[in-house]
Amino acid sequence: MADVPVGRPRAGGLVRGLVLATHLGPTVAVTLVATLLGVAAGVGGARTTLLCVAVLAGQASIGWSNDWLDADRDRVVARADKPVVQGAVSPTLLRALALAAVALAVVLSLLLGLVPGLLLLLLVASGWAYNAGLKRTVLSGLPYLVGFGALPAGVVAAAPGTPIAPWWLIGAGAALGGAAHLANVAPDLEDDLATGVRGLPHRLGPVVSAVIGAALLGAASLLLVFGPPGPPTVAAWVGLLVAVPAVAVAALAGTPRWRGLAFPAVMLLTVLDVVLLLAGGAAVA
Numbered sequence: 001m002a003d004v005p006v007g008r009p010r011a012g013g014l015v016r017g018l019v020l021a022t023h024l025g026p027t028v029a030v031t032l033v034a035t036l037l038g039v040a041a042g043v044g045g046a047r048t049t050l051l052c053v054a055v056l057a058g059q060a061s062i063g064w065s066n067d068w069l070d071a072d073r074d075r076v077v078a079r080a081d082k083p084v085v086q087g088a089v090s091p092t093l094l095r096a097l098a099l100a101a102v103a104l105a106v107v108l109s110l111l112l113g114l115v116p117g118l119l120l121l122l123l124v125a126s127g128w129a130y131n132a133g134l135k136r137t138v139l140s141g142l143p144y145l146v147g148f149g150a151l152p153a154g155v156v157a158a159a160p161g162t163p164i165a166p167w168w169l170i171g172a173g174a175a176l177g178g179a180a181h182l183a184n185v186a187p188d189l190e191d192d193l194a195t196g197v198r199g200l201p202h203r204l205g206p207v208v209s210a211v212i213g214a215a216l217l218g219a220a221s222l223l224l225v226f227g228p229p230g231p232p233t234v235a236a237w238v239g240l241l242v243a244v245p246a247v248a249v250a251a252l253a254g255t256p257r258w259r260g261l262a263f264p265a266v267m268l269l270t271v272l273d274v275v276l277l278l279a280g281g282a283a284v285a
Helices: 013-020 024-040 045-069 071-075 093-112 116-134 142-157 167-194 200-204 206-225 234-254 259-280
Strands: none
Touching: 013 045, 013 093, 024 045, 024 116, 024 259, 045 071, 045 116, 045 142, 045 259, 093 116, 093 200, 116 142, 142 167, 167 200, 167 206, 167 234, 167 259, 200 206, 234 259
């Protein structure tokens, strides 16, 4: 892939471009969720810090690889939000950083142990598989379902004794992943179709995708509220109440006006759910 000559970017612009190319919002959200789950699972201070950095490296590698592999496609549709299109970074630099970050993620994840390491790396591998071509197929949602189902399993397994994550936590993670995929693609449907990308949401259409995404988001919230043993806590009921507007926004993602808000709503609800899970003292390990 040839880089388009755009001149030498200023140092500040380069740093900003590299940060944005990690897909900053999702990267921060996923890393924060993993860290909070580590606290809830009793992973321990030092190991939770290691977990946080490992997940951050993996998510950065996914973001950088996405902007590297999609550079030509993003230029064709003039994606002004992409640092590569702005000329702030080059695909060559993103490729080097993506490969370095994924190597770091492998090392750090395996330092947590073989089982948690492999589970955490399943999320990274899923993200790379999506970027490398699955996004263009009917199986585009599979990396999200598998990767985000594996994330809580890997976090819990990092706790002493390598415990197995409860079924409801893995199910909620997978459902949130599926909802995130459908919401994330919604704003880019036209651009994707113009460049030959026909993943599952493109085949379903915006309205059906939005309805399914809202259903998955609602299912994830119900699992987090009613999955843990015993009656739901006050924090769990608060989480269910907070989920209502997020599910509503996800359901409206089939309309142009709301498409851009669906993915942030899914990410915000995911973080809030984990915070309330932690506040309610639900046993996740």
